[in-house]
Amino acid sequence: MHTASEVAATHDSEVGLARGAAIGRYIVLEMVGKGGMGEVYAAYDPELDRKIAIKLLRQRLEPARNGEDAQTRLMREAQAIAKLSHPNVIVVYDVGTFAGRVFIAMEFVDGHTVSYWMHAEPRSWADTLKVFIAAGHGLAAAHEKQMIHRDFKPDNVMVRNDGQVRVMDFGLARLSGSEKTPEGALAPPPGHPHRVAPPAASDLVDQDLESTRELRTSATQLPQRPDTTTPLAANLTRTGSMLGTPAYMAPEQFLGRAIDARTDQFSFCVALYEALFERRPFAGDTLFGLTANVVQGVLTPRPSQTLVPDWLEKALLRGLSVAPDDRWPSMDALLTELERNRVAPEQRGFRETAASKLAGTWEAPVGGRRIETAGKEQMRRAFLATGKSYAATSFQNVSQVLDQYAQSWTEMYVDACEATHVRKEQSAEILDLRIGFLQQALESLRALCQIFREASGDVVENALGASSALPRIERAADIEVLRAVLKPPADPEARAAVDDLRTRLAQVRTLSNVGRLTDASQGVATLEPAVRHHGYGPLLAELLLLKGSILMERGEFTAATESLAASVWTAELSRHDEVVAEAATQLVGAGTFIMHHDVVEVWAQHAEMTLRRMGGHEALWSWFFNNRACNHRKDGDLKRAMEDVRRAIALKEKTFGPNHPDTAISIATLANILADRCELEEAINEGQRSLRIIEEREGPDHPRSSLFRYNYSDYLNLAGRFTEASVAAKQALTYFERESDPSGLIVSAILLSLGTSYLGSGMADQALSILERAVKGLESNAEDPARLGEAHFALARALSANARDLPRARALAKRARTEYARSSTSVRNTRALAQIDAFLAEGERSV
Numbered sequence: 025m026h027t028a029s030e031v032a033a034t035h036d037s038e039v040g041l042a043r044g045a046a047i048g049r050y051i052v053l054e055m056v057g058k059g060g061m062g063e064v065y066a067a068y069d070p071e072l073d074r075k076i077a078i079k080l081l082r083q084r085l086e087p088a089r090n091g092e093d094a095q096t097r098l099m100r101e102a103q104a105i106a107k108l109s110h111p112n113v114i115v116v117y118d119v120g121t122f123a124g125r126v127f128i129a130m131e132f133v134d135g136h137t138v139s140y141w142m143h144a145e146p147r148s149w150a151d152t153l154k155v156f157i158a159a160g161h162g163l164a165a166a167h168e169k170q171m172i173h174r175d176f177k178p179d180n181v182m183v184r185n186d187g188q189v190r191v192m193d194f195g196l197a198r199l200s201g202s203e204k205t206p207e208g209a210l211a212p213p214p215g216h217p218h219r220v221a222p223p224a225a226s227d228l229v230d231q232d233l234e235s236t237r238e239l240r241t242s243a244t245q246l247p248q249r250p251d252t253t254t255p256l257a258a259n260l261t262r263t264g265s266m267l268g269t270p271a272y273m274a275p276e277q278f279l280g281r282a283i284d285a286r287t288d289q290f291s292f293c294v295a296l297y298e299a300l301f302e303r304r305p306f307a308g309d310t311l312f313g314l315t316a317n318v319v320q321g322v323l324t325p326r327p328s329q330t331l332v333p334d335w336l337e338k339a340l341l342r343g344l345s346v347a348p349d350d351r352w353p354s355m356d357a358l359l360t361e362l363e364r365n366r367v368a369p370e371q372r373g374f375r376e377t378a379a380s381k382l383a384g385t386w387e388a389p390v391g392g393r394r395i396e397t398a399g400k401e402q403m404r405r406a407f408l409a410t411g412k413s414y415a416a417t418s419f420q421n422v423s424q425v426l427d428q429y430a431q432s433w434t435e436m437y438v439d440a441c442e443a444t445h446v447r448k449e450q451s452a453e454i455l456d457l458r459i460g461f462l463q464q465a466l467e468s469l470r471a472l473c474q475i476f477r478e479a480s481g482d483v484v485e486n487a488l489g490a491s492s493a494l495p496r497i498e499r500a501a502d503i504e505v506l507r508a509v510l511k512p513p514a515d516p517e518a519r520a521a522v523d524d525l526r527t528r529l530a531q532v533r534t535l536s537n538v539g540r541l542t543d544a545s546q547g548v549a550t551l552e553p554a555v556r557h558h559g560y561g562p563l564l565a566e567l568l569l570l571k572g573s574i575l576m577e578r579g580e581f582t583a584a585t586e587s588l589a590a591s592v593w594t595a596e597l598s599r600h601d602e603v604v605a606e607a608a609t610q611l612v613g614a615g616t617f618i619m620h621h622d623v624v625e626v627w628a629q630h631a632e633m634t635l636r637r638m639g640g641h642e643a644l645w646s647w648f649f650n651n652r653a654c655n656h657r658k659d660g661d662l663k664r665a666m667e668d669v670r671r672a673i674a675l676k677e678k679t680f681g682p683n684h685p686d687t688a689i690s691i692a693t694l695a696n697i698l699a700d701r702c703e704l705e706e707a708i709n710e711g712q713r714s715l716r717i718i719e720e721r722e723g724p725d726h727p728r729s730s731l732f733r734y735n736y737s738d739y740l741n742l743a744g745r746f747t748e749a750s751v752a753a754k755q756a757l758t759y760f761e762r763e764s765d766p767s768g769l770i771v772s773a774i775l776l777s778l779g780t781s782y783l784g785s786g787m788a789d790q791a792l793s794i795l796e797r798a799v800k801g802l803e804s805n806a807e808d809p810a811r812l813g814e815a816h817f818a819l820a821r822a823l824s825a826n827a828r829d830l831p832r833a834r835a836l837a838k839r840a841r842t843e844y845a846r847s848s849t850s851v852r853n854t855r856a857l858a859q860i861d862a863f864l865a866e867g868e869r870s871v
Contacts, residue, residue, distance in 0.1 A: 041065060047078055047122045050129060062125070066132060069117075072674040073667070076117060077133070079193075081126040108169060109681040112162030114182065114192040117682075130192070131678075135184035142178065142299050149300055149332045155181075155189055156296045157362055162191035163292060164355040167285040174283070176291040177272045178299065270311055271304060275319040275346050286348040289355055293343035300332045305344055321346040336362070356393060363390075374441040378434040385470045388430035394423070399477065406479040407487070417723035418487050422476070425491040429469065432497040437462055440500065457506040465495040467527050471534040482539040488685060488722055490537035496679075502640050513560060522560050525551065529567060536574050544574050561598030565591050569607045576610065581618045585611060592630070605634040605644055613651035617807075621659040628652050646675035650690045653697070660848030662701050669694045685728070688717040692735055700850040704743040711736040730759040731770070737777045742852070746784035753778035772801025776815050783818060788825035795819040810853055813843030817860055830867070837863050 045052040050067040057064035062081040118129035180193040274290035297305045308314025352358040387395040407419040440458040443450035532547035572588035595603035608631035615624030649672035656665035676687040691714040698707035715732040734756040740749035775798035782791035817840035823833035
């Protein structure tokens with residue numbers, strides 16, 4: 025007997041969900057695809073204000089054979105997939121259940137599958153290979169995380185309208201080595217190593233005939249065995265005899281043997297062979313015939329009329345070997361071979377020029393393999409010599425970021441040259457703009473690497489953030505933005521002087537990014553007279569912006585706002601929109617500390633209008649929304665703060681990736697807003713999420729990890745989870761007492777959290793001395809009235825619980841009440857006021 029929801033879900037799977045239907049918090053817009061695994065819908069996420077894709081799987085949840093709950097298994101696997109932060113892997117945002125079915129919320133890709141892309145118009149072998157190489161890098165990234173796709177095929181790769189390639193549907197993926205050979209696998213009988221019986225009908229659960237259009241047949245054509253009554257299915261996704269799509273499956277999948285990354289390599293080679301030769305490498309009108317050809321390695325003849333070079337066919341044939349040991353050792357090895365030969369002579373020249381420009385700074389990977397040099401080794405030794413416990417992790421993470429940066433720089437340089445000299449689709453003027461931007465990016469990279477080779481402790485602490493702050497390479501493809509960047513003076517002598525000053529300014533900016541603020545301040549002071557002397561407005565605006573940013577980092581907010589405002593007006597006068605938008609956005613952030621809300625709103629409107637006029641620049645938009653959210657939070661408008669911070673997170677996930685430190689910062693902002701709203705479980709979840717990202721990227725011993733750990737302890741205290749809160753607070757305190765001022769703001773704030781957790785656990789004696797220290801430090805450093813109110817009321821409760829100096833306790837509580845009344849009217853502050861009133865009333869009754 026079926027429940028009503030099951031009946032409804034079955035009906036929905038046949039006709040599709042209507043526009044406006046809800047899948048969890050997501051609102052269905054339209055069905056965009058339907059196949060054997062289920063339906064794919066375009067949907068709207070109202071919390072993050074973005075369009076997403078939702079795959080609603082047809083297969084219902086069933087318990088795993090090992091007894092593990094199916095949803096637990098799915099969540100574990102989805103979390104592993106979500107950790108695949110790579111430009112060629114689709115981003116998974118969420119997973120859940122709907123009417124007994126599993127749904128996966130993911131990035132919406134505005135484009136088509138490779139299957140569609142191949143048939144939409146004729147493709148050269150070089151264009152086809154370029155798309156598949158990109159997809160191959162996505163597979164290689166998964167293999168690095170010990171994940172196997174299991175079902176790679178053209179329908180599981182998307183080509184965006186801008187040409188970007190994304191591998192999707194890791195729905196069959198399992199952590200490598202996490203499964204034994206399935207029970208009932210199609211093992212060959214004795215005496216015939218390649219004889220295979222067809223699978224049972226119960227194993228043929230997904231029927232996506234469109235993706236295996238050459239394999240349509242009926243069950244009567246198959247050798248019979250009990251229960252074989254299902255038409256030939258394209259996708260076999262259930263844990264059982266086989267997993268995959270028959271046309272792209274490797275021999276070991278048909279034979280039910282152990283699989284590994286070389287299984288994905290085989291499927292990749294089948295798909296690429298089909299795309300290049302317009303036929304598959306293994307013939308078969310039935311599943312039995314296909315299976316026999318695959319496991320015996322019987323290949324179809326190469327087409328007589330083809331432009332595909334011999335070296336490419338040879339590379340694919342090795343990847344199609346029956347025995348996994350005879351294939352390429354890894355996807356990286358195969359990709360190296362494909363990339364080594366695919367470049368035309370003129371393109372090879374562009375790539376060699378790019379490599380020569382990067383040489384001695386940071387060499388780009390070749391064929392997916394990192395290039396080791398003496399300079400990189402010098403950098404590694406400098407990081408380790410600082411003695412920072414997270415130095416090794418920091419160097420490893422920075423190396424990955426710089427590898428990807430150098431690779432992106434190379435690809436963009438080659439593309440810019442090809443667009444003008446090979447494809448003839450771009451003018452020489454546009455080429456100059458693109459190369460000019462890339463040259464500026466290269467100067468920033470050089471300055472950063474030079475500092476890294478002489479790294480200090482502060483440099484190591486800020487290394488990942490500084491690497492992520494390098495100019496974003498994709499801007500070199502945004503012609504509209506490049507045209508908006510003002511050209512240097514026409515006079516050759518003046519232009520040379522401006523170019524030299526801009527290079528020096530980039531070096532000073534790098535000093536600021538790595539945390540050497542004193543050196544950066546001195547650099548700005550040295551440069552400012554020369555910049556003013558030349559009178560080139562755009563460059564002066566950039567210098568004033570950097571000066572304001574450095575002052576912000578030093579906590580000199582009044583001076584910072586003066587410099588940033590001067591930057592805005594100087595940039596407006598010279599029509600330097602990008603600096604206008606960035607300086608105004610920073611003023612929104614600075615205003616959270618020292619400006620009235622209405623003044624900040626004016627700067628916010630200025631920044632927003634400029635960003636709208638510019639178009640694009642999603643990274644700057646993300647910080648605009650983040651900073652405006654902080655201002656709304658300060659003013660107590662938590663609804664608007666929530667809307668803005670969710671926009672910031674969505675843009676940062678898209679621009680930087682879901683596991684980037686910048687994304688974690690906005691997630692932490694979201695957690696703070698949720699805490700103010702007293703949505704405490706959500707605050708804890710988001711706080712834990714932001715902490716996990718920082719720990720994975722920066723290392724658990726990094727100061728930013730300790731800072732996020734303190735925030736997490738604060739949310740736990742609010743939820744009454746005092747034991748957990750004390751553990752997190754102690755870990756944060758251990759680091760900051762060792763590395764910073766013991767009487768400073770951050771140590772005092774952590775002491776307040778620890779004292780609060782002790783007080784909540786009934787350990788008033790231990791709490792008292794800790795809270796005395798916290799109050800003393802916060803009174804000297806804190807400006808937030810709510811934070812002072814929290815500290816004074818916590819100490820009042822500790823004094824009262826210890827029956828010590830009750831008049832002082834009462835005075836502290838009254839002071840706390842005044843401080844909370846001066847702060848914003850959030851749910852958190854309103855509850856605190858109610859608790860103080862109850863405390864004071866109880867004191868009056870006991871007198």
